Amino acid sequence: MNHVCIRSFFGGAVALLLFFSAGVGFAQLFEVKPAVVEKIEKALPKSSPAKPKKPRKVLIFSKTSGFRHGSIPVGAKSIVMLGEKTGAFEAVHSEDDSMFEPESLNQFDAVIMLNTTGKLFLPKPMPKDPAEKAKALEREKRLKKSLVDFVRGGKGLAGTHSATDTYKDWKEYCDMMGGAFDGHPWHEPVPIRLLDASHPLNKVFKGEGFTITDEIYQFREDTANPSDRRLLLTLDPGFKKLNKGKRKDGNYPISWIDKYGEGRIFYCSLGHRDEIYYNPVILEHYLAGFQYAIGDLDADATPLSASDSVIDITGKWDVAVEMQQGGNEVVWEFKKTDDGISGVSISNGERRDLTNLSLNGKELAFDITVDYQGMSITIEVEAKFENDKAEGTLTVFSDAGEELANGTLSATKSK
DSSP states (O other), X not given: OEEEEEEEESSSEEEEEEEEOXXXXXXXXXXXXXXXXXXXXXXXXXXXXXXXXXXXXXXXXXXXXXXXXXXXXXXXXXXXXXXXXHSSOEEEXXXXXXXXXXXXXXXXXXXXXXXXXXXXXXXXXXXXXXHHHHHHHHHHHHHHHHHHHHHHXXXXXXXXXXXXXXXXXXXXXXXXXXXXBOOOOEEEEEEEEESOTTSTTTGGGTTOOEEEEEEEOOBOTTSSOTTTSEEEEEEOTTBGGGGGSOOTTOOOEEEEEEEETTEEEEXXXXXXXXXXXXXXXHHHHHHHHHHHHHTSSOOOOOOOXXXXXXXXXXXXXXXXXXXXXXXXXXXXXXXXXXXXXXXXXEETTEEEEOEEEXXXXXXXXXXXXXXXXXXXXXXEEEEEEETTEEEEEEEEEOTTSOEEEEEEEEEEEOO
């Protein structure tokens, strides 16, 4: 008899065990409505960021021993279609943990943990008979070793969303996946910051941070640290509701990559909601991450320095501008908002809003529009921050797009 354990919350946690007759096949349990399949099809990229070095095969594993996400069917369908459409990989979807026996696992180039939860390699409930219980624990030990050997030996491991709510007490798994779920303070529109806009996994975002609605995780203090792995996306540190989280370091990563032995890791916490799996930009980020884990996309997994990972520019900055026409002094003022961060430029008592403001790692870019002698001009500013100082450039354009002037700037944080 096939069975799926689903936990839902309505007036408190209620565990439901639904039994399906033997006539209901695995595929039928994961059917996705045609309208949703159409949305996925429209969202799929036309090609992959890297050409596969050889035909690739991945295991999508979505077994749950704890909370079961309703987005699993859509996620599985989306990843299968992603591989088919781009030719990046062939995907096999399963919830049979015997797939982790070495002779089965070795056929794959990577494993994608799709919203898995709990202790996946143990039966639920555990046998009461001592001999059967010992047998179950021995089997779990064997499957755990198989997965570690698989990754350490040069294969890939990827995870979406609650892959970090899986085996949180198994150190080697936490070291591989990179994080251990410790709550989800946000389920609302949140601003996401790129830590390295030029990184191969972040190129799809075209240098721009973005806002997305999903259930956002925080991770246990001893995991998901920027010194241990290459963080790619985080909650914007200027987000006004960041204080809903409880991490002392204020570090709330969304996506990262890592190396484990000879193998590669990719994780992204987005994926609670169905629509994540037919968001075109997120699918491209996922595809790049999967290809990194598989071994087809080269990417730097070196951890960023702390100053690269977290920077807070809120407050006032004294700015000296030097141009061929002469110098000037202005003040920048940045504040946290629900959408991340906003700013104004103050000159001669006049305040002008900073538009198209983008903070990626230590690099800031924004525009200022000024009416000058009956003409609307735009000043494009780019600056790089280092502790309490910044250096940058500015370029002045006419409303017709003609470059009128350029210069340099230096800024220090006001005391």
